[in-house]
Amino acid sequence: MDSLFPLILFGVLLVTGFIFGGIAERCHYASIRERERQLADILLVPGKQPPEGLGDCSTAFVCGSAVIGMDYFKKALAAFVNFLGGRIGAYETLVERARREAILRMKEEARRENGRYICNIKFSTANIMGQKAKQAGCVEVIAYGTAIVPHDS
Amino acid sequence: MTSLLLSTMETVPGHVIRKHLGLVQGSSVRSKHFGRDLMASLKNMVGGELKGYTELLQETRDEALERMQAEAVSIGANAVLNVRLATSSVATGAAEVFAYGTAVVLEALPATA
Numbered sequence: 001m002d003s004l005f006p007l008i009l010f011g012v013l014l015v016t017g018f019i020f021g022g023i024a025e026r027c028h029y030a031s032i033r034e035r036e037r038q039l040a041d042i043l044l045v046p047g048k049q050p051p052e053g054l055g056d057c058s059t060a061f062v063c064g065s066a067v068i069g070m071d072y073f074k075k076a077l078a079a080f081v082n083f084l085g086g087r088i089g090a091y092e093t094l095v096e097r098a099r100r101e102a103i104l105r106m107k108e109e110a111r112r113e114n115g116r117y118i119c120n121i122k123f124s125t126a127n128i129m130g131q132k133a134k135q136a137g138c139v140e141v142i143a144y145g146t147a148i149v150p151h152d153s
Numbered sequence: 154m155t156s157l158l159l160s161t162m163e164t165v166p167g168h169v170i171r172k173h174l175g176l177v178q179g180s181s182v183r184s185k186h187f188g189r190d191l192m193a194s195l196k197n198m199v200g201g202e203l204k205g206y207t208e209l210l211q212e213t214r215d216e217a218l219e220r221m222q223a224e225a226v227s228i229g230a231n232a233v234l235n236v237r238l239a240t241s242s243v244a245t246g247a248a249e250v251f252a253y254g255t256a257v258v259l260e261a262l263p264a265t266a
Contacts, residue, residue: 013198021200028201050166057166061159061236065214067207069193071200101202120161126240128206128248138197140210140248142238146161 013072021071025093032100039107044145045119056151060113063144064105067128068098070138095139099123102143115147157222158232158259165232165259172258174230179220183213184247210248214238217252230256 045051070078074090081088102123110118126140158165185193189205196203217238225233236254243249 017199024199024201048162049164050162054166059158059160059162059165061161061218063214063238065207065210067203067210069197069200069203072198074200122161122237124238124240126210126248127242128209128246138203138206140206140240142210142214142240142250144161144236144238148166 017072060147062109062147064102065142066101067140098141102141106143110147117148118145121145168259171260174256177224177256178253179217180251181216182249190246213250217250221252225256232259
């Protein structure tokens with residue numbers, strides 16, 4: 001019986017991760033899409049120069065960050081796929097969510113500053129949780145750039 | 154401190170660079186208390202955003218930027234251009250953010266009609 005306990009715990013974690021992680025991810029994606037629609041009028045310009053012909057404008061430094069973790073089910077799945085090699089979808093959605101969330105937060109800050117464009121956007125990714133196999137599966141993204149605030153608005 | 158302009162661009166529209174003062178930098182390493190780490194690892198079971206760590210990253214970044222601005226002010230700059238942020242993990246549960254940029258003295262051009 002004692003030897004069964006870790007197995008049961010593993011199963012429970014797997015199922016909870018699958019159910020709640022799945023719900024959380026769908027909710028997060030819905031919220032990301034909704035806010036992306038609301039903030040679509042702020043243009044992102046990865047180039048170094050602001051668009052031509054803007055006239056008088058001021059600038060502001062804006063940034064946004066997000067830390068997103070991966071659920072237990074996906075972690076187990078990723079470990080298994082990693083063993084076989086190939087595309088790991090679980091990690092792809094994780095990084096995509098973190099990046100889109102960070103961009104949205106940066107845009108929200110630009111909106112507060114009345115910015116219409118964000119130029120020269122840079123990304124930085126880090127790992128706070130450490131490299132231990134059990135703790136991996138959480139990603140931190142910082143997005144930052146320069147918001148352009150035209151004066152005629 | 155708010156009068157200092159930060160920008161990720163190399164130039165600022167409507168301004169001209171009068172003086173170039175070289176590289177300024179600021180870094181900060183911070184961590185959350187044990188309780189927050191525990192909560193984060195529990196939350197990581199089901200995935201989703203780890204709010205405690207997002208907050209940690211934000212505080213660390215603000216402090217690194219503040220230190221960089223302080224250095225820029227101390228050498229007489231009124232703007233820092235080409236700002237870059239870099240992050241790394243020096244220990245589990247701790248974040249290091251490193252901010253650097255070019256300190257300059259900007260002068261506003263007369264407004265173009």
